[in-house]
Amino acid sequence: MECRDVEKIFYGSTLQVAQNLLGCLLVKETKDGKAAGKIVETEAYLGEEDRAAHSFENKRTKRTEIMFHAPGHVYVFEMHTHCLVNVVSAPAGVPQAVLIRALEPVEGIDLMRSRRKRPKDIELTNGPGKLTKALGITMEDYGRHFSGETLYIMKGKRPEEISSGPRIGIENTGEAKDYPYRFWETENRFISK
């Protein structure tokens, strides 16, 4: 059994954590079974100085509260009937997080198919709202830690090559829309765009 050394993933700057997470395994267990995927795409959201972040200017609300907690906590929020999942990535008091945007299915693929009801496997987890549905991640997971019993991250092999570029879907955030805070495993088929 290899040493997991999971905590190391969550430490370092948020931009480092976003890259540390690539290649790691995201696992969710429910009564229906276990589903897991390799993280292949992430986005960093820096709090205070990042207009695209919910926690811009350290805004502390019911929704962003968990981002002020220790690294490795689970930040889930809903938009348009979809859940999006983030990893809290900065020391307590500094509200930053990393959005998980895409996975490569690894385990429980039949379970993902039944949840997603899509013809092509490529569409199971290649987007932030899609992967939460495929794994069964919901608002129930808000505030948990990624070292829990039913939702956790396992250390994996870092990709040989990592690409970066502007984030997706944040057109109305001024300068922030151009920040190269999106990271993905180069040439992986399961990235969202």
Next chain:
DNA sequence: CTTAAGATCGCCT
């Protein structure tokens, strides 16, 4: 293949 629009609801002002 690409583009466009509608769904639909919790959070925040």
Next chain:
DNA sequence: GGCGATCTTAAGT
């Protein structure tokens, strides 16, 4: 009351 860190479907090329 307005607005999304999105997804799906339908129609156009």
